[in-house]
Amino acid sequence: MTSVLGIVGHPLDHSVSVPMHMSAIFTLGIDYVYMSFDILPGNVAHAVVQFKKEHIKGFNVTIPYKEIIMPYLDGVDEYASRVGAVNTVNNENGRLKGYNTDxxxxxxxxxxxxxxxxxxxxxxxxxxxxxxxxxxxxxxxxxxxxxxxxxxxxxxxxxxxxxxxxxxxxxxxxxxxxxxxxxxxxxxxxxxxxxxxxxxxxxxxxxxxxxxxxxxxxxxxxxxxxxxxxxxxxxxxxxxxxxxGAGMLVYQGAESFRIWTGVQPPVDVMRQAVLRALQEHH
Ligand SMILES: NC(=O)c1ccc[n+]([C@@H]2O[C@H](COP(=O)([O-])OP(=O)(O)OC[C@H]3O[C@@H](n4cnc5c(N)ncnc54)[C@H](OP(=O)(O)O)[C@@H]3O)[C@@H](O)[C@H]2O)c1
CATH class of the missing domain: 3.40.50.720 (NAD(P)-binding Rossmann-like Domain)
Known part of the structure; x- marks a missing residue:
């Protein structure tokens, strides 16, 4: 079954994470999909419960939820907990664990x-x-x-x-x-x-x-x-x-991808996808 990854934030119009991660998925030929979840502020807790029910493999967290999502997770790794913010969530045997790669x-x-x-x-x-x-x-x-x-x-x-x-x-x-x-x-x-x-x-x-x-x-x-x-x-x-900000986007994304899939993604492919998407957005 296809494993689902995504990004949670609001608004998400500015985001180019979908083409960035999809370019890595296509290049590696792995059975994943990366989607946008534009969630309204009052719905974050409910969304996290639903993600767990649907066995979502992992997701990025962006503006404005990096801090407020933390109490809804089952655990947070030591580094993210010291930082006090999460930008990556990984489903580990049904438990949602937070990380920070920013x-x-x-x-x-x-x-x-x-x-x-x-x-x-x-x-x-x-x-x-x-x-x-x-x-x-x-x-x-x-x-x-x-x-x-x-x-x-x-x-x-x-x-x-x-x-x-x-x-x-x-x-x-x-x-x-x-x-x-x-x-x-x-x-x-x-x-x-x-x-x-x-x-x-x-x-x-x-x-x-x-x-x-x-x-x-x-x-x-x-x-x-x-x-x-x-x-x-x-x-x-x-x-x-x-x-x-493009380099940070690519490197934080590459590390999130590695956490979810266990595979080191093609960083140059991701960078090209980001630059292309930003040109198209322009
Ligand atoms: N390049 C990358 O990889 C990368 C990674 C992460 C984030 N980002 C970008 O970084 C930005 C912040 O993201 P975040 O997740 O940290 O969001 P966040 O937690 O919601 O923080 C937003 C920050 O922006 C300030 N702010 C918002 N509107 C403002 C305004 N009109 N005037 C002055 N300050 C304002 C907020 O100040 P208050 O505390 O006063 O509200 C706060 O300091 C976003 O644009 C995001 O796309 C980029």
């Missing part, structure tokens, strides 16, 4: 695309949602010295800072208000990351002035649709290095 996917892509070594670096991260948690966690694990977090809802940033301090006492995690992203010393920042959904098609831009960063500062956006977000466009115009 952060490692992000750091792998950052290193590959920009050559930046996170060790000892100072990071300004905008956003404190589910993806932000994983990105911050992986950057600190990779040796980032200081992370400054700004979020629209300040309590969420404060809670993330407190969380990070528990696991990374040797590093500095600081919270600032959104307007303060333009008043802190930009020259000291090595990496700016947008982890909010601002920059996605139809959403606005981040209100950050990019004119006084050092030239070797990397500006990174985990939003991948469009690939060149307004933030990355401005960063390029200001002469700064840019890092888009």
């Amino acid at each position: 952060g490692t996917g992000y750091v792998k892509s950052l290193r590959e695309q920009t050559g930046l070594d996170p060790r000892g670096k100072k990071v300004l991260m905008i956003g404190a949602g589910g993806a932000a948690k994983a990105v911050a966690f992986s950057l600190l694990e990779a040796g980032v010295q200081t992370i400054i977090i700004a979020n629209r809802t300040p309590e969420r940033a404060e809670s993330l800072c407190r969380h990070l301090k528990i696991y990374f006492s040797g590093a500095s995690s600081q919270c600032i208000g959104m307007p303060d992203i333009n008043t802190i010393d930009h020259k000291a920042i090595n990496l700016v990351i947008n982890t909010t959904s601002l920059g996605m098609k139809g959403a606005g831009d981040i209100d950050i002035d990019l004119t006084d960063f050092e030239n070797d500062t990397v500006v990174s956006d985990i939003v991948y649709n469009p690939l060149e977000t307004p933030l990355l466009k401005r960063a390029g115009q200001a002469g700064l290095k840019t890092h888009d």
Whole structure:
């Protein structure tokens, strides 16, 4: 019987996970299908119960459910539980277990695309949602010295800072208000990351002035649709290095695929499928 995989989120119009995973499934010739499940916020708990009943093999979790889905699962692996967010769920003998592949996917892509070594670096991260948690966690694990977090809802940033301090006492995690992203010393920042959904098609831009960063500062956006977000466009115009969200998408997806199927997927095929789908979406 065909094994069913998918993605759970709302909205899902921006997602290119279906073509990305289907390209790997076709290339490997395995009996799987990957589908979109656009679930309304009030229906998440019910959907999880139904997925279990239908023996769904696994699914990705995206905006806005990475944190709220956790209590509905039968278990969460140690890493995802430390991060406090789940982006991958695997059905293991009828038990739904949560994992997180976002952060490692992000750091792998950052290193590959920009050559930046996170060790000892100072990071300004905008956003404190589910993806932000994983990105911050992986950057600190990779040796980032200081992370400054700004979020629209300040309590969420404060809670993330407190969380990070528990696991990374040797590093500095600081919270600032959104307007303060333009008043802190930009020259000291090595990496700016947008982890909010601002920059996605139809959403606005981040209100950050990019004119006084050092030239070797990397500006990174985990939003991948469009690939060149307004933030990355401005960063390029200001002469700064840019890092888009496609690499993270591919690497987090490849690791999810490996968890579900036990097979290492063809990453280059997945990357091509993502780029093609993003062009078609354009
Ligand atoms: N490239 C990849 O592989 C990858 C992986 C994961 C996620 N992503 C992208 O990352 C984004 C966030 O995903 P998520 O799962 O972390 O979502 P989430 O948990 O719902 O968090 C959303 C974040 O965006 C902020 N935000 C939303 N609307 C905003 C607005 N109008 N103004 C300012 N801030 C706003 C939220 O701030 P509040 O706390 O104030 O609501 C929060 O920080 C999405 O665009 C998603 O597609 C990409």
